[in-house]
Amino acid sequence: MLDLNDLYYFSVVVEKRSFSAAAEVTGVPKGTLSKRMRALEQTLGLRLANRTTRTFSLTEAGEDIHQHCLRVMNEVRGAQMAAQARLSEPVGRVRITCSGEMVSMALEELMPRFLARYPKIDIVLLTASRYVDLVDEGFDLALRSHTAPLQNCSLIARQVAQTHCILVASPAFFADGEPSTPQELDGVAGLQLKRADLASVWRVHASDGRTAAVTFHPKLYSNSARLARKSAIAGQGVALLPQPLCCDDIAQGRLIRVLPDWHIPRETLSLVFPSQRGMTQALRTTVDFLADELPGYLSQ
Structure with a gap:
């Protein structure tokens, strides 16, 4: 199995035409880069470059492999850019679960406004009369009313309002x-x-x-x-x-x-989600919007 790091190092060495220059870009010692190049050649069973202390040139096989490396690196950069976009821009799908009365009280008014404000966010909103397991059932966010503190320590609970x-x-x-x-x-x-x-x-x-x-x-x-x-x-x-x-x-x-x-004793309404680590901007935007807007609907 090819080591993708070796393909990356190989592509940088080819681009810079020098182990020394590639070492400056990658932060990897040039001796290590040379060793990884040899490991890649052994894995492929092909000589990829002719190299001396002063020159570096690709073999025909090296040229072919380099073209494949470029495509792989472009896909990797694309994946990284897509992930960064989701972290920096509110785009993507957010799956929400809540009770039916929460929809009647507030969300049937709030959600159309939210969708108009954030057109790149898609909402999947399903009602349930039970506490849904967010992780097992694939939900990003739950709206939960409760009188006692929520017990699941693996979830983040943000209290936003009191319901009466x-x-x-x-x-x-x-x-x-x-x-x-x-x-x-x-x-x-x-x-x-x-x-x-x-x-x-x-x-x-x-x-x-x-x-x-x-x-x-x-x-x-x-x-x-x-x-x-x-x-x-x-x-x-x-x-x-x-x-x-x-x-x-x-x-x-x-x-x-x-x-x-x-x-009747008041209940606390909390927004519950699995973790703030790796939280997409779409989910963060949804949580912040609901935290700002829900109290006005529930304090009547």
Whole structure:
């Protein structure tokens, strides 16, 4: 198997027509270069150059091999330039995973703006209701909401915002009177924007430090924020939804906030990616854009 370093050294010696000049360019002693030339000739079984202390000339075989070396070196330089371009210019594909509600809350507005600003970046955005293994499943970036610190120490997590969920319902759902305490809400039809294997309980907190658990009847379990929101507007129950998703509905009177003096603990939103080492400029640009823009959408 040919040593590509030997091909490189050979091409430089030919270009400079001197081992001494080639040594200055490569930083490799001329004795080492001469030795590598002999090793290349032995590997090929051909004499590539006629050389004396004063002259250096290629044999016919050397001329032929040199032309191949030039093509190889050009491909290597092209690969290096392509890698440098990806590190210096935002170009390429970025694969993102996040929850469906994150798309509804912010990304369906942000992504078209991002694509218009960075036309050389392609986005693959897939939603999932679970934590995706970025490395095994080939993703570059995840948007994750969490209450406890993320545990995977091999990943980089950049906290960018706090997300706030509230209890909402149609005004018609409480036509006989809205509940004023968590106890009055016990047993209500709940529209849960989470997995079906979670407990059917909402844990709420008051500003004075009191806490309470509201047990609800799971009328609907779904990972679709749009479905939960529309079901609440249709009067099918009380939904726990991210506040940005329903602030317009509250302002327009389609929904009311249930137990407004009580709140659900906030979650942290983090941008998670495998490593900053070798991070492409396309991914870095995407992370920086989302870190700048997401707080404005999630703080409503």
